[in-house]
Amino acid sequence: MKKYLAIDIGASSGRHIVGWKEDGELKTEEVYRFPNGVVEQDGHLTWDIDALEKHVRTGIDEAMKIYPEIGSLSVDTWGVDYVLMKGGEPVLPCYAYRDSRTETAIPKVHEQMSFSDLYRRTGIQFQPFNTIYQLYADKLAGRLDEADSFLMIPEYLMYRLSGAESHEYTNATTGGMVSAETGEYDPEIIRTLGLPGRFFRPLQRPGSVIGEYRGIKVMLCATHDTGSAVEGIPMEGNELYISSGTWSLLGVKTPKPLTDAGSEAANYSNEGGVGYNRYQKNIMGMWLANRLRSELCPEKPWDEITAEAEEKHFDHLVDVNDPVFLAPESMKAAFDSKLPHPPKCTAGYFRCAYRSLADGYRRAIEEIEQNTGNRYRRLYIVGGGARNKYLNRLTEEATGKQVTALPIEATALGNIMIQIKNGGEKA
Ligand SMILES: C[C@H](O)[C@H](O)[C@@H](O)C(=O)CO
Numbered sequence: 033m034k035k036y037l038a039i040d041i042g043a044s045s046g047r048h049i050v051g052w053k054e055d056g057e058l059k060t061e062e063v064y065r066f067p068n069g070v071v072e073q074d075g076h077l078t079w080d081i082d083a084l085e086k087h088v089r090t091g092i093d094e095a096m097k098i099y100p101e102i103g104s105l106s107v108d109t110w111g112v113d114y115v116l117m118k119g120g121e122p123v124l125p126c127y128a129y130r131d132s133r134t135e136t137a138i139p140k141v142h143e144q145m146s147f148s149d150l151y152r153r154t155g156i157q158f159q160p161f162n163t164i165y166q167l168y169a170d171k172l173a174g175r176l177d178e179a180d181s182f183l184m185i186p187e188y189l190m191y192r193l194s195g196a197e198s199h200e201y202t203n204a205t206t207g208g209m210v211s212a213e214t215g216e217y218d219p220e221i222i223r224t225l226g227l228p229g230r231f232f233r234p235l236q237r238p239g240s241v242i243g244e245y246r247g248i249k250v251m252l253c254a255t256h257d258t259g260s261a262v263e264g265i266p267m268e269g270n271e272l273y274i275s276s277g278t279w280s281l282l283g284v285k286t287p288k289p290l291t292d293a294g295s296e297a298a299n300y301s302n303e304g305g306v307g308y309n310r311y312q313k314n315i316m317g318m319w320l321a322n323r324l325r326s327e328l329c330p331e332k333p334w335d336e337i338t339a340e341a342e343e344k345h346f347d348h349l350v351d352v353n354d355p356v357f358l359a360p361e362s363m364k365a366a367f368d369s370k371l372p373h374p375p376k377c378t379a380g381y382f383r384c385a386y387r388s389l390a391d392g393y394r395r396a397i398e399e400i401e402q403n404t405g406n407r408y409r410r411l412y413i414v415g416g417g418a419r420n421k422y423l424n425r426l427t428e429e430a431t432g433k434q435v436t437a438l439p440i441e442a443t444a445l446g447n448i449m450i451q452i453k454n455g456g457e458k459a
Pocket residue numbers: 042043109110111112129161206256257258279281314
């Protein structure tokens with residue numbers, strides 16, 4: 033029985049999950065898990081890409097010990113970030129998206145092409161960490177002159193395994209340089225910003241085999257983790273979804289990108305899917321609670337935290353998408369700066385975070401229904417955040433949608449399903 037290996041890496045952790053079809057059913061087993069996190073280096077936030085590579089290799093060793101018959105593997109990670117390459121070797125550091133190095137680049141990009149023009153062309157939300165601003169910051173720092181190309185994180189890790197460079201479509205779309213019309217890098221954007229043309233190759237679709245590692249086919253899944261997550265949601269019909277991890281990605285599948293003024297004003301993104309468009313929005317997500325916990329009560333179990341948050345009576349809300357929450361020194365101080373007065377106790381901060389997240393979901397869904405002209409009945413929630421029963425209830429109450437919370441590894445499932453579909457088996 034053929035086995036498939038998904039390597040799914042998020043901002044805070046990674047996992048190796050083996051999957052196979054048995055009596056028509058998809059079976060999975062997690063064989064390796066490892067931590068991830070940003071590393072401060074010379075005053076910048078970076079990823080320890082060498083450590084990630086080591087974990088990727090160790091996890092494959094573990095998987096092959098248990099399942100020597102693995103036929104293919106694929107890596108997916110968070111979007112936007114990349115590694116510059118020179119002569120087949122990485123040009124480090126590998127910057128992390130919460131680093132503030134794009135501050136000067138953003139206005140310089142918009143002087144040459146306004147955000148509205150970029151949006152009309154790509155349909156990608158404004159986020160200070162979009163690859164377009166990171167590459168322009170590298171240009172201003174003279175880092176592009178010495179580089180031959182750039183590889184998004186999953187493609188870099190698969191290059192290290194197979195020696196094959198690749199540029200996968202769903203992940204490339206997170207960068208803000210791919211034409212919503214052609215699904216390829218937009219030459220007008222590249223030319224206008226004076227970015228090196230040699231960097232931007234034809235994009236490859238999920239399911240493409242790019243090489244081999246120890247006899248295992250290396251295949252491109254939807255290497256943008258959210259792209260695989262949406263593939264992995266066992267959804268009936270076309271309903272709303274939240275991929276809930278460090279970020280909450282709330283969206284819906286649409287046949288085509290929506291790049292109209294209403295979508296721009298609501299800062300909706302149109303990221304590539306597997307045969308459809310992901311009309312979705314970044315919402316600050318579990319990052320808020322994760323940072324509050326590491327600052328205020330690192331040892332406290334999550335069940336206790338949510339139970340206390342449910343009991344307390346602090347009902348002020350914050351706008352969870354306020355930039356103050358993206359990479360604050362202190363998350364507590366960030367909340368205090370946006371509240372009329374601070375909560376009297378720690379639980380009050382978590383209550384505010386969860387109730388504000390649910391309110392953020394409510395507003396985002398109103399925008400989706402406004403901009404798509406459709407009404408949706410159900411909301412599927414997948415990923416680690418789907419385990420939070422208190423937030424699921426708040427979300428159902430705030431949005432009026434029937435919430436189906438599935439604390440499943442939807443990203444790894446989607447990764448495996450794409451491999452199965454393109455591995456000659458019926459998915
Ligand atoms: C920067 C975020 O990671 C990105 O916008 C988001 O789509 C993602 O990749 C979540 O894992």
